[in-house]
Amino acid sequence: MEKSKKEVLVLEDILGSNKKIASSIRKKLEDKGILAVNLLSSPGSGKTTLLERIGLRLKDHFKVGVIEGDIETERDAERIRKIGLPAWQITTHGACHLEAKMLARIFDQIPADLDFLFIENVGNLVCPASFDLGESLRFVLLSVPEGDDKPRKYPEAFITSQVFVITKSDLLPYLPFDAERVTAEALEINPKLEVFRTSALTGEGIDALCQYLEKKLQELRTQNA
Amino acid sequence: MHELSVVADLFTIIEEQARQAGATRVTRVRVLIGELSGVVPELFRTAFHSYKKGTIADKARLEVKITRVKFKCHGCGQEIKTGDISSPDFSYACPFCGSKEVELISGRDLYLEKLEIET
Ligand SMILES: Nc1nc2c(ncn2[C@@H]2O[C@H](COP(=O)(O)OP(=O)(O)O)[C@@H](O)[C@H]2O)c(=O)[nH]1
Ligand SMILES: [Mg+2]
Numbered sequence A: 001m002e003k004s005k006k007e008v009l010v011l012e013d014i015l016g017s018n019k020k021i022a023s024s025i026r027k028k029l030e031d032k033g034i035l036a037v038n039l040l041s042s043p044g045s046g047k048t049t050l051l052e053r054i055g056l057r058l059k060d061h062f063k064v065g066v067i068e069g070d071i072e073t074e075r076d077a078e079r080i081r082k083i084g085l086p087a088w089q090i091t092t093h094g095a096c097h098l099e100a101k102m103l104a105r106i107f108d109q110i111p112a113d114l115d116f117l118f119i120e121n122v123g124n125l126v127c128p129a130s131f132d133l134g135e136s137l138r139f140v141l142l143s144v145p146e147g148d149d150k151p152r153k154y155p156e157a158f159i160t161s162q163v164f165v166i167t168k169s170d171l172l173p174y175l176p177f178d179a180e181r182v183t184a185e186a187l188e189i190n191p192k193l194e195v196f197r198t199s200a201l202t203g204e205g206i207d208a209l210c211q212y213l214e215k216k217l218q219e220l221r222t223q224n225a
Numbered sequence B: 001m002h003e004l005s006v007v008a009d010l011f012t013i014i015e016e017q018a019r020q021a022g023a024t025r026v027t028r029v030r031v032l033i034g035e036l037s038g039v040v041p042e043l044f045r046t047a048f049h050s051y052k053k054g055t056i057a058d059k060a061r062l063e064v065k066i067t068r069v070k071f072k073c074h075g076c077g078q079e080i081k082t083g084d085i086s087s088p089d090f091s092y093a094c095p096f097c098g099s100k101e102v103e104l105i106s107g108r109d110l111y112l113e114k115l116e117i118e119t
């Protein structure tokens, strides 16, 4: 029999399955009144250290949990547990980003009465930007030693985030990093970004960031009410 | 390098579509890759051709169409089809009115557009 060829029009989103799982996670979290924050940055920008600082500040008044995404090891989860917060480690064994299905697998372990759920993504400023995890807010971090020319090099991370945190601000006096310039460049890519400068050493910006998070939690719960 | 996980999701869709259409073989796959999707076309190709082995698409040709970034300007309402986003003189501001309040409306997408199959 003659083989017949034909064309099939599909037009399906390749990441549709990730988006579907992410939407269902977002709905569950928001229904429970949990504010989920996905943190993106290069390795070493200070994600875990920032979470330690924020966690210590928030934990007296709120229930905070942290999901740690790493290629290997439980190290970051152990750092978070050391300050008395529950942490769940996802090791991706090579994958350079978290995906919604990885969260779905551990979702049952997340207590329903959390206020904040922080998700530290795998250290990488490129790949994690493509994968919605069901978060309410996405933070992109850039540390002062990385240089002030990064927003345009990694536009997707800046376009998909709501908050831009310049970390290690205590190093500004020592390095040729123009914080005004990097802020302007980030805002050019995404005018809606909220920008913060933080230092885990001096504590600069930690209060402001926590107040912002509390405000966002309130907004989420007002929406729900 | 997340192209491999994107390709894995692509093959889930290809296999489902091929099954629904009663295909015995998939001979051509056409995808749309947004300039700002975070996917590198060359890495995507390599991942596709290594993943296809042993699947219903094991002889398939891959066609990639890059979709350009498009913005909408909140200043004047116009749609902006941009030039090359990686060029140093690329501007995120609106070329018509100068407004910086522009919003990305396409260019992040990853789509399986169509398949050619044998039945
Ligand atoms: N000077 C300075 N160093 C910091 C700051 N935050 C983090 N670091 C250091 O940067 C390194 C990487 O931090 P870490 O939180 O593990 O980064 P992560 O890979 O993004 O989680 C560690 O040696 C931290 O002590 C900061 O605000 N100022
Ligand atoms: Mg870390």
Ligand SMILES: [Zn+2]
Binding pocket: B073, B074, B075, B076, B077, B078, B094, B095, B096, B097, B098, B099
């Ligand atoms: Zn305009």
